[in-house]
Amino acid sequence: MKKKLTITFGIAVLTALSILIFQLYWIYNNYRNAQHIFSVTATNALEKSVDQYQLQQIDLPTSLNYKVPSLTVFMRTLPDQDAVALDSTKSKQLFKAEMSTVAIDKRNVPVVKALIARLLLQQLHKPIDLKVLTGIYKELLRKEGIDVPVTLNLRGSPAEVRPGEIAATISYYKSAVVISAVVDSNKWLLRHNLLPALVSVLLILLSAGSLWYMGFIIRRQLKLDGMKNEFIRNITHELRTPMTILRSSNEAIAQFGVASDPEKLSRYTGINNAVLDKLENEVERILEISSLERNAVSVNWQRVDLSELIQAVTKRFSGIEDNRIILKLSSPTTEINTDPDKLDTILSNLIDNALKYGGNDTDIIIEFSVAPKNWQLSVSDAGKGISKENLPFIFDNFYRVDTGELHDVKGYGLGLSHVKRLTELLKGKIEVQSRLNEGSRFIINFPLR
Numbered sequence: 001m002k003k004k005l006t007i008t009f010g011i012a013v014l015t016a017l018s019i020l021i022f023q024l025y026w027i028y029n030n031y032r033n034a035q036h037i038f039s040v041t042a043t044n045a046l047e048k049s050v051d052q053y054q055l056q057q058i059d060l061p062t063s064l065n066y067k068v069p070s071l072t073v074f075m076r077t078l079p080d081q082d083a084v085a086l087d088s089t090k091s092k093q094l095f096k097a098e099m100s101t102v103a104i105d106k107r108n109v110p111v112v113k114a115l116i117a118r119l120l121l122q123q124l125h126k127p128i129d130l131k132v133l134t135g136i137y138k139e140l141l142r143k144e145g146i147d148v149p150v151t152l153n154l155r156g157s158p159a160e161v162r163p164g165e166i167a168a169t170i171s172y173y174k175s176a177v178v179i180s181a182v183v184d185s186n187k188w189l190l191r192h193n194l195l196p197a198l199v200s201v202l203l204i205l206l207s208a209g210s211l212w213y214m215g216f217i218i219r220r221q222l223k224l225d226g227m228k229n230e231f232i233r234n235i236t237h238e239l240r241t242p243m244t245i246l247r248s249s250n251e252a253i254a255q256f257g258v259a260s261d262p263e264k265l266s267r268y269t270g271i272n273n274a275v276l277d278k279l280e281n282e283v284e285r286i287l288e289i290s291s292l293e294r295n296a297v298s299v300n301w302q303r304v305d306l307s308e309l310i311q312a313v314t315k316r317f318s319g320i321e322d323n324r325i326i327l328k329l330s331s332p333t334t335e336i337n338t339d340p341d342k343l344d345t346i347l348s349n350l351i352d353n354a355l356k357y358g359g360n361d362t363d364i365i366i367e368f369s370v371a372p373k374n375w376q377l378s379v380s381d382a383g384k385g386i387s388k389e390n391l392p393f394i395f396d397n398f399y400r401v402d403t404g405e406l407h408d409v410k411g412y413g414l415g416l417s418h419v420k421r422l423t424e425l426l427k428g429k430i431e432v433q434s435r436l437n438e439g440s441r442f443i444i445n446f447p448l449r
Helices: 002-057 106-124 130-143 186-255 260-292 304-315 340-358 414-423
Strands: 071-079 096-103 152-154 167-170 177-183 302-305 327-331 337-339 364-370 372-383 429-435 439-447
Touching: 002 106, 002 130, 002 167, 002 177, 002 186, 130 152, 130 177, 186 260, 302 304, 302 340, 304 327, 304 340, 304 364, 337 340, 340 364, 340 372, 340 414, 340 439, 414 429, 414 439
Parallel strands: 327 364
Antiparallel strands: 071 096, 152 177, 167 177, 302 337, 364 372, 372 439, 429 439
16 A cells, blocks of 8 residues: 555656646746737837837828828929929020829828838938937837836947847938837736736645645555554454453363352453453443544533542542542632533543553642633643654544554553544543653643533
8 A cells, every 4th residue: 555655646746746847837938928029019119109200200291191192293304304403593494394193092101101201301310309209109008008117219220239129220311220119028027927927826836735735645644554553453452362361261160160169150250241341341432432433422411510520530540549640629619511421531531541651650630720711621640741743643543652563551542532522522622732751731621601
């Protein structure tokens, strides 16, 4: 089973790592794509801004705005000479000019306007107003959903444009110039990548959490498997001892004439009855734990004098000296509302546990106190205590503190788990305070009503 769980865990780790690598690659690739889209969008917007700026700086032919856009062009002169020379004051010769009007498709009007604007600006050499151009550029960016700080710079050589740089070339000067844009893209990229990144991080955390939980479950399963095997060994040993006693008594009665001796017969049958009572108690204990697991146990609430109940419980530990169990009552009122049988079981298990693990010279202190809304019961000893690593598991079924191959204290690992379930059935809460070699204290708080 351990090998199968290890293989399963290995496959889970490999799967989780694959998901993690894929998600990281997806985040990186998504970020790079967003950067490219931003760069292309910002560059296109800058080129359109330059075109709009050119159109604003020049008065274009009004015929381009007619219902049927058109453009009239100078074709030739008669005689065929330079029209400018013929039109000068020195020229005595008359000439005729031949003109032609060309209709322009509305789809081509923006291209014609841009071309004419560039040609006219090339002749005028008007300086570029970066403030006006920046305003046009910001407006176009906002239409594309990009509202970020922008700074435009004018540079002299197109050769200076670097790959991926947001820039546009203006060629209507004698020598071409470059308009470059410094755009703060971090906020835009963060905004457009935040949701995918959060989804990826969530998937990564879920994968990591699932892997951790699977590892936790596998480790717990291995621990439970070990505890189960330990329980089987313990209960086999505990059953073998009374079976040996019963077999020996039965053989003595059958083979050595004990049946004819009333005194011996009474002694042997008494031994057998004591062994059978102990076995019956152990079976009842296991069956009660099973019933608690199924929530099939009811509570018989009664008014109980806790002082009398504790004294009755301690008397059953007849082999223990009286001064080893010390009762401390911090409240004059000792009557509480509870189920006496279940509280008896809780106390018996805690005292038995303290006596087993506390050592031969350790006093067992039982304390009782009443507050306005709850009452508290505690059982403490100054024995070997419980290590920090074992504390979270002591209320689990079959769990016993690992002492290697040798267990010097008999048990099935059911006592404390039984105590916890009975405490919860009585609406109480149990906690433990313990340090290694400094003893343990089990504290139970019950509601007063």
